[in-house]
Amino acid sequence: MTDSDCFTDETTVLSRPSWGTHACLVYRSRHDLIDTLVPYFQSGLEQNACCVWLTAEPLQAGAAKKVLARNIKSLDRHLKRGRIEILDARDWYRLNGGFSCSAALHRCVRKGLEAQERGYEGLFVSGNTSWLGGSEWDAFMEYETMVNQAIENSRIAAVCAYPLDVCGARELLEIASMHQLAVIRQDGVWRRIALADKAAPPDEEKRWAIGQIEANIEQFATLADRIRHPLQVLMAIADLIENEQSDTIRQQAGEIDAVVRQLDSGWAGSRAVREYLMKHDLAGCGTASVTEPGPCPHPSEHPDSHRSS
Structure with a gap:
């Protein structure tokens, strides 16, 4: 696998993900989050999906709402109807003060089923992990494995955002291997990290x-x-x-x-x-x-x- 094989040039690798996609976004700044997740949620709306954005530093709920308002017409109407939800990632993942794999997974799957019951095609969800502490890392990796299995054949698309500045070599390899798709910005271009290519030497x-x-x-x-x-x-x-x-x-x-x-x-x-x-x-x-x-x-x-x- 050469460098060009490891990173495939793609300007919008997450513009229209298929159902069952579990992707990983390794970001350097809030601008990376905006450049990738705004088109992602726009795509979700175009595909008649419900959208849930689980926000954390460096782009929290208030700032995320302002960003979406500049790019999505009638955002307030979508928010009022519950078609778009912008939540704090800690409130979503840390029920009763601690992180629970099963509780977080149940909440995600239930949200996807509720979206379909309300007449939508499915769920587009993205969660920022900048809140994640070192003591919770292994438990969250277990959760990522469970997500892979749970949404593979579902009407859910998920993008997990990891800050590059807290990821060492071990963490980068681990999160890339636990997602169907992993992307990172290199030289101003979003590129796909093809670590899971089984055909590669x-x-x-x-x-x-x-x-x-x-x-x-x-x-x-x-x-x-x-x-x-x-x-x-x-x-x-x-x-x-x-x-x-x-x-x-x-x-x-x-x-x-x-x-x-x-x-x-x-x-x-x-x-x-x-x-x-x-x-x-x-x-x-x-x-x-x-x-x-x-x-x-x-x-x-x-x-x-x-x-x-």
Whole structure:
């Protein structure tokens, strides 16, 4: 599988999904959500479906309503009739304060059946997972597996939106494998991630996966040090001026440093995944874009690093 096979150029891969589609949208910004989900819901209305948008940061219910109002005529009428619902994702998924696979699945399937009982063709639903905590990840992946099975032959189309900035290599591979279709924006174009292509040569899939991990390691190292260098300058200035603002500067610098440590943690996680794959010979086929097995430099040892060991 070459890079061009992994990502197929498509400007509107979700413009008219078929019934039973369970897709994954990996987004970078609220604009990615708007560019993809507004046409998705417009398509749902054109196909005489009910539409449910489960919103969360960075595009919450109020903002989502304004966006739809600019693109869908008579939105208020649709909202009043219940043909379109814009809800908070936490309220939908976290019944009684916690996430439950069975409860969330039951709610989705029941909503689809109610849509048909009301004379509509089915249900178009999209849920944003930015609310999802690390402790709930495995349970939500179990839910995604159940959704695949439950809506495969139903009159439901579903798009799950995952923020890229909280997904490491493991999470990206996992969510892509649990959806029939996964898309991400690359170079300003929406592209399909074809991880589930069973006809693809296994070795080529391994190359692609390792390449993504290598890219993550490089990115974590560069970002951490680009932040840490100006942070050290700010701390030095605070020590130099030593006035009533110095403590505030140090406090804020400490919070930024905590974020940088999270980047270091992400670097370590990506490195661990890479070394595991190498150890188990899952990357046995060489490729120019992937380094040979061996130690990865820590961010402080990166060529662009300004950190001292």
